[in-house]
Amino acid sequence: MFDLFKPNIATMPKPLIFFLLLSLSPIFFFSNTSGGSEALASNCPSHVCGGVNISYPFWLTSDTTSNHYCGYPRFNLTCFNEETPIINLSGNSYYVKNISYTDKTLTLVDVAVTANPTCPRPRHNVTIQMVPLSYNRQDLNLSFYFNCSTLSGLEALDGVPPIECLSSNDYDSYVFVNGTETERFETWYDFCEEKVVVTVVDSVNILIEGVNASMKDGFVLDWRQASSCRTCEASKGLCGYNNSNEDFLCFCSDGSTRINDMCKGMSFFIFV
Numbered sequence: 001m002f003d004l005f006k007p008n009i010a011t012m013p014k015p016l017i018f019f020l021l022l023s024l025s026p027i028f029f030f031s032n033t034s035g036g037s038e039a040l041a042s043n044c045p046s047h048v049c050g051g052v053n054i055s056y057p058f059w060l061t062s063d064t065t066s067n068h069y070c071g072y073p074r075f076n077l078t079c080f081n082e083e084t085p086i087i088n089l090s091g092n093s094y095y096v097k098n099i100s101y102t103d104k105t106l107t108l109v110d111v112a113v114t115a116n117p118t119c120p121r122p123r124h125n126v127t128i129q130m131v132p133l134s135y136n137r138q139d140l141n142l143s144f145y146f147n148c149s150t151l152s153g154l155e156a157l158d159g160v161p162p163i164e165c166l167s168s169n170d171y172d173s174y175v176f177v178n179g180t181e182t183e184r185f186e187t188w189y190d191f192c193e194e195k196v197v198v199t200v201v202d203s204v205n206i207l208i209e210g211v212n213a214s215m216k217d218g219f220v221l222d223w224r225q226a227s228s229c230r231t232c233e234a235s236k237g238l239c240g241y242n243n244s245n246e247d248f249l250c251f252c253s254d255g256s257t258r259i260n261d262m263c264k265g266m267s268f269f270i271f272v
């Protein structure tokens with residue numbers, strides 16, 4: 001059975017034998033991949049923005065060339081003022097403090113928090129609806145209660161100190177590690193205007209450093225492999241998307257671009 005497919009070198013034309021030998025030689029291998037990695041680098045470029053290395057699977061929105069990009073959907077960043085990397089999650093902007101490609105983590109700070117560093121005031125709940133992202137084990141949620149009527153006498157009743165810079169004669173604001181609120185806060189809507197839940201890194205320091213510093217430190221998200229990229233990445237490709245025809249793309253290290261496919265035949269060159 002196998003013999004049927006075994007090439008008979010004796011009966012082969014000479015140019016074909018030459019080609020086979022050439023294709024197995026290291027020269028062919030190197031010339032092939034170096035040309036390919038240039039193509040890969042131009043399709044999937046790396047950037048440094050504000051000291052943060054932005055590489056695959058992350059990409060810059062400005063790198064969308066002829067309406068296609070290399071990277072995971074919604075893993076696009078803007079390098080604001082050429083020094084501040086920003087990502088959008090569920091319609092909210094976050095400052096990207098760090099990306100670790102070895103730990104596959106992303107450290108984010110809510111831009112609403114950086115807007116007023118002396119008195120950080122979160123404006124919205126942190127929500128992540130992007131499929132390949134999840135909270136890191138180090139994370140902790142803080143619950144903020146804004147504009148609670150001082151008439152409720154919460155401070156006196158529960159001995160919880162209000163956040164000074166977010167309180168006035170008529171209103172007090174409070175913050176708790178989520179789940180440690182005193183009983184009265186379970187019905188917060190009776191006396192507070194708004195509740196906002198934010199995520200921070202659960203450092204022991206939160207008690208020492210305080211909530212302000214923790215919010216500026218941000219929180220950590222883990223990213224996973226996008227399921228649509230599994231086959232492409234397994235064949236040493238990098239995946240992307242074509243917005244024009246809504247096709248999935250696979251950028252191969254031989255410089256070719258495949259549609260809805262893996263980098264066929266690449267294993268041959270990898271094992272040589």
Ligand SMILES: *[C@@H]1O[C@H](CO)[C@@H](O)[C@H](O)[C@H]1NC(C)=O
Pocket residue numbers: 046048053054055101
């Ligand atoms: C950025 O990270 C990628 C992936 O880890 C790495 O290949 C590249 O060399 C890094 N670039 C810089 C400028 O550090």
Ligand SMILES: *[C@@H]1O[C@H](CO)[C@@H](O)[C@H](O)[C@H]1NC(C)=O
Pocket residue numbers: 061074076077078086087088
């Ligand atoms: C990412 O791309 C989407 C469109 O696909 C755009 O609406 C969004 O603003 C971009 N995010 C950033 C941070 O550039």
Ligand SMILES: *[C@@H]1O[C@H](CO)[C@@H](O)[C@H](O)[C@H]1NC(C)=O
Pocket residue numbers: 078086088091092093
């Ligand atoms: C992020 O999304 C919000 C709401 O869609 C938009 O106002 C903002 O401009 C976006 N930010 C970036 C950097 O694209």
Ligand SMILES: *[C@@H]1O[C@H](CO)[C@@H](O)[C@H](O)[C@H]1NC(C)=O
Pocket residue numbers: 097098099100103
């Ligand atoms: C980014 O994260 C990596 C890995 O956790 C860490 O080694 C590095 O010091 C961090 N860089 C910054 C600027 O926080």
Ligand SMILES: *[C@@H]1O[C@H](CO)[C@@H](O)[C@H](O)[C@H]1NC(C)=O
Pocket residue numbers: 126127135139140141178197199
């Ligand atoms: C924090 O809140 C989010 C939802 O907003 C939840 O998915 C996550 O599990 C919470 N984390 C902790 C440590 O409670």
Ligand SMILES: *[C@@H]1O[C@H](CO)[C@@H](O)[C@H](O)[C@H]1NC(C)=O
Pocket residue numbers: 146147171193194
């Ligand atoms: C709380 O009170 C401040 C000051 O009076 C006001 O600006 C703000 O809109 C109020 N509401 C919330 C939800 O913070």
Ligand SMILES: *[C@@H]1O[C@H](CO)[C@@H](O)[C@H](O)[C@H]1NC(C)=O
Pocket residue numbers: 118119120162163164165166175210211212
């Ligand atoms: C943040 O710092 C300000 C100014 O020092 C202070 O008034 C406020 O209470 C702090 N916020 C929290 C949550 O501790």
Ligand SMILES: *[C@@H]1O[C@H](CO)[C@@H](O)[C@H](O)[C@H]1NC(C)=O
Pocket residue numbers: 141178179197
């Ligand atoms: C806050 O804590 C409560 C009680 O521990 C829990 O039921 C709830 O899911 C938590 N919510 C968030 C957003 O972390």
Ligand SMILES: *[C@@H]1O[C@H](CO)[C@@H](O)[C@H](O)[C@H]1NC(C)=O
Pocket residue numbers: 123124125194195196197
């Ligand atoms: C934030 O989430 C909590 C539940 O965890 C909810 O009660 C609250 O209304 C949300 N706040 C905003 C501003 O959406």
Ligand SMILES: *[C@@H]1O[C@H](CO)[C@@H](O)[C@H](O)[C@H]1NC(C)=O
Pocket residue numbers: 068242243244245249257
């Ligand atoms: C993206 O789709 C457009 C329209 O079908 C096509 O012209 C273009 O060649 C595609 N780009 C890639 C990289 O496949």
